[in-house]
Amino acid sequence: MAGPPCAELHLHIEGTLEPELIFDLAERNGISLPYSDLDELRARYEFTDLQSFLDLYYRNMDVLRTEADFADMTRAYLRRAAAAGVRHSEIMMDPQAHLARGVALETCVNGVASALADSESEFGISTGLIAAFLRDRPAEEALEVLEQLLDMEAPIIGIGLDSAEVGHPPSGFVDLYERARAAGLRRIAHAGEEGPPGYITEALDLLGAERIDHGIRCMEDDALVQRLAAEQVPLTVCPLSNVRLRAVDTLKDHPLPAMLARGLNVCVNSDDPAYFGGYVDENFAQLGRTFTFTADDLARLAVNSVRSAFIGAERRSALLAEVDSWRSAQG
Numbered sequence: 001m002a003g004p005p006c007a008e009l010h011l012h013i014e015g016t017l018e019p020e021l022i023f024d025l026a027e028r029n030g031i032s033l034p035y036s037d038l039d040e041l042r043a044r045y046e047f048t049d050l051q052s053f054l055d056l057y058y059r060n061m062d063v064l065r066t067e068a069d070f071a072d073m074t075r076a077y078l079r080r081a082a083a084a085g086v087r088h089s090e091i092m093m094d095p096q097a098h099l100a101r102g103v104a105l106e107t108c109v110n111g112v113a114s115a116l117a118d119s120e121s122e123f124g125i126s127t128g129l130i131a132a133f134l135r136d137r138p139a140e141e142a143l144e145v146l147e148q149l150l151d152m153e154a155p156i157i158g159i160g161l162d163s164a165e166v167g168h169p170p171s172g173f174v175d176l177y178e179r180a181r182a183a184g185l186r187r188i189a190h191a192g193e194e195g196p197p198g199y200i201t202e203a204l205d206l207l208g209a210e211r212i213d214h215g216i217r218c219m220e221d222d223a224l225v226q227r228l229a230a231e232q233v234p235l236t237v238c239p240l241s242n243v244r245l246r247a248v249d250t251l252k253d254h255p256l257p258a259m260l261a262r263g264l265n266v267c268v269n270s271d272d273p274a275y276f277g278g279y280v281d282e283n284f285a286q287l288g289r290t291f292t293f294t295a296d297d298l299a300r301l302a303v304n305s306v307r308s309a310f311i312g313a314e315r316r317s318a319l320l321a322e323v324d325s326w327r328s329a330q331g
């Protein structure tokens with residue numbers, strides 16, 4: 001069974017940089033890589049935790065230098081996502097990671113945005129761009145970068161919070177999220193991936209987060225699960241990511257079925273598909289095999305993604321109709 005049409009709500013564009021493209025961009029930009037070939041690079045994709053992944057993720061993005069590099073990476077993701085069944089994608093980018101290595105804000109924002117501008121006509125995918133801020137860097141820096149994004153009228157719909165979670169609680173970013181709220185931006189935050197359930201509560205109550213990225217550790221706190229279910233807070237779960245970053249031992253141990261059983265508003269996403277073994281279709285396929293999910297289960301996950309997307313009523317109805325017709329076609 002091919003996966004359902006869906007919205008992808010948890011995707012880091014820099015995490016879509018495939019090994020082949022890393023080599024192509026390195027050659028184009030005259031950068032010498034610390035790997036002699038693709039196999040040597042691929043051999044590094046064994047992670048022990050979030051930080052071990054982030055080390056490689058930040059190192060590899062050094063091949064992104066020009067607007068064309070950012071646009072090519074984004075187009076490659078959109079092409080692959082369209083084949084995976086993605087019909088709407090809300091895409092995070094990490095501006096601070098590029099600024100820190102001397103790449104101008106305009107270069108990364110305009111490069112990604114130029115590919116997104118053609119996405120509906122070229123790939124049938126509607127999109128939104130989200131500036132994610134690095135929680136392991138100073139909050140003052142994040143606020144400065146947000147001001148610059150606002151000054152340049154960057155085409156962003158919202159802000160997110162990512163990078164190393166443990167020891168960097170949401171409470172440090174209250175001013176950033178207040179500024180985003182005042183500017184009319186949507187607010188999401190990674191919480192409860194490696195960090196404790198209390199970070200999820202902080203993201204909701206202190207940052208006004210409208211969606212939680214990951215959120216799987218909510219399952220350790222029954223009162224929190226009840227709250228998340230009652231409020232139908234969207235949790236953008238990334239099963240293959242959680243396996244590869246060792247948040248769970250194997251896919252069989254993933255809490256997604258239990259989360260569904262508790263009535264949580266969960267959806268399926270690829271996070272950093274070039275690093276974690278697959279795009280959203282592969283996440284659905286492995287879930288289907290591991291948990292013998294029915295077409296109804298998969299359709300419910302897809303409906304949740306559409307319900308949780310930052311889109312207008314008309315687009316939402318169109319996408320829900322697509323999920324419905326996929327469900328009917330499954331018999």
Ligand code: HPA
Nearest residue numbers: 012162163164190271272
């Ligand atoms: O999975 C992730 N978690 C936190 N930060 C990230 N930045 C890119 N991917 C991730």
Ligand SMILES: [Zn+2]
Nearest residue numbers: 012162213271
């Ligand atoms: Zn993520």
